[in-house]
Each structure stands twice: as structure tokens, then as C-alpha cells.
Amino acid sequence: MKKSFILAMMAIIVASCTAKEPKVLITYFSASGTTKSLSQDLAKATGADLFEIEGAQPYTADDVNLGNREARAFKEMADKAMRPELKESPKNLKDYDVVYIGFPIWGNYAPNIIYTFIEKNDLKGKTVIIFSTSGSSDLTNSFNYIKQQYPDLNLVEGTTLKRNPTPEARQAVIDKLKQAIPAEK
Numbered sequence: 001m002k003k004s005f006i007l008a009m010m011a012i013i014v015a016s017c018t019a020k021e022p023k024v025l026i027t028y029f030s031a032s033g034t035t036k037s038l039s040q041d042l043a044k045a046t047g048a049d050l051f052e053i054e055g056a057q058p059y060t061a062d063d064v065n066l067g068n069r070e071a072r073a074f075k076e077m078a079d080k081a082m083r084p085e086l087k088e089s090p091k092n093l094k095d096y097d098v099v100y101i102g103f104p105i106w107g108n109y110a111p112n113i114i115y116t117f118i119e120k121n122d123l124k125g126k127t128v129i130i131f132s133t134s135g136s137s138d139l140t141n142s143f144n145y146i147k148q149q150y151p152d153l154n155l156v157e158g159t160t161l162k163r164n165p166t167p168e169a170r171q172a173v174i175d176k177l178k179q180a181i182p183a184e185k
């Protein structure tokens, strides 16, 4: 047997013994509970830890009232540079290899607090899986904007859960998001 072949086999064996399951954190922002409930189910399906992204000033039902163009959400959507303050950041983010970031789509983009979260936390070197919930919008526009704003991050486009899904469609979203976790560190 060739020496190079034996060395290659040894390298594969060593690599398979040292490969570790990635440590996964699901972070999410949710104004009315849909993204929260999806994130909780994804955490159950993956065994990942959960962290809720909250505003220092909490988002109320009035803040996301679609019937009021003066509502806080509309002001934030109109100013992409606005950075709502976070209540807090995850304390042990450095321990995680994979970080999901989930949010409701607002005006075909992520809510600005997601940009605050990305900018206030060191996500470099981690796999960052983006997902969303929405009325009908796809994730692609929101994802592409995040990718353009933060080109140094290892971003993965997950998927969106659209309004009133069948149980099968909801499960398909959870399955797809689960599969986005890389097999090993």
C-alpha cells in the first residue's frame, strides 16, 4: 500500500475523531409572537439554546399597528440608519459555533433592531443562519441586504414561515432550518 494512501487514511481517522458537534444558539426578535413560537419549536427540534432579542424600549402592540403610519415600526422602516437600542446581548456568544437570527419581515426588510444586534455582537467566524416569518414576503430581499451590509460574516439564507401555514408547511420550515446547521465545527 502506498505511503501517501496510508497517511491520507490516518488523517481522515484523526479528523473524524476530533470533529465536534457545533454549539448552536437561536436568537430572535418577535413583536407579536410568531417568530418566538417558531424559534421555540426550532430549539426543540435542534436542541439549541434560545435568546430573545428585545428592545431597551419594548415593542408594544401600538408600535406595530399596521393601521397607523405614525407607529414606531413605520418610523424605523423609513430610516434604515436608525439603530434601536438592545435590552441586552447574549453573555456567552463566544461559546457558539452557529447562531441563528430570526425576525418578522417589516417592509420587505429585517427590523432595524436586527442590524443593532449584528453590529453589537461579534459574529465573525461563526455560521450565521438567517430566517424570518412574514405575511407573504420571501426572505431573499431581507437576506441580500444583510449580506451586502455585513460582507465579512458567514451568512446562510434560511427560509421564511409565511402566515397561516399548514402543519406540514410549518414542519418543512423547521426541517429546512435544522438542515442548515453544518455537520461539524
Ligand SMILES: Cc1cc2nc3c(=O)[nH]c(=O)nc-3n(C[C@H](O)[C@H](O)[C@H](O)COP(=O)(O)O)c2cc1C
Binding pocket: 029, 030, 031, 032, 033, 034, 035, 036, 064, 065, 066, 073, 074, 103, 104, 105, 106, 107, 108, 109, 133, 134, 135, 136, 137, 138
Ligand atoms: C410593521 C410591519 C411591517 C410588515 N411588513 C411585512 C412585509 O413587508 N411583508 C410581509 O410579508 N409581512 C410583513 N409584515 C407581517 C409580519 O412579517 C408577520 O406578521 C410576522 O410573522 C410577525 O412576526 P412576529 O409575531 O414575530 O412579530 C409586517 C408586519 C408589521 C408589524
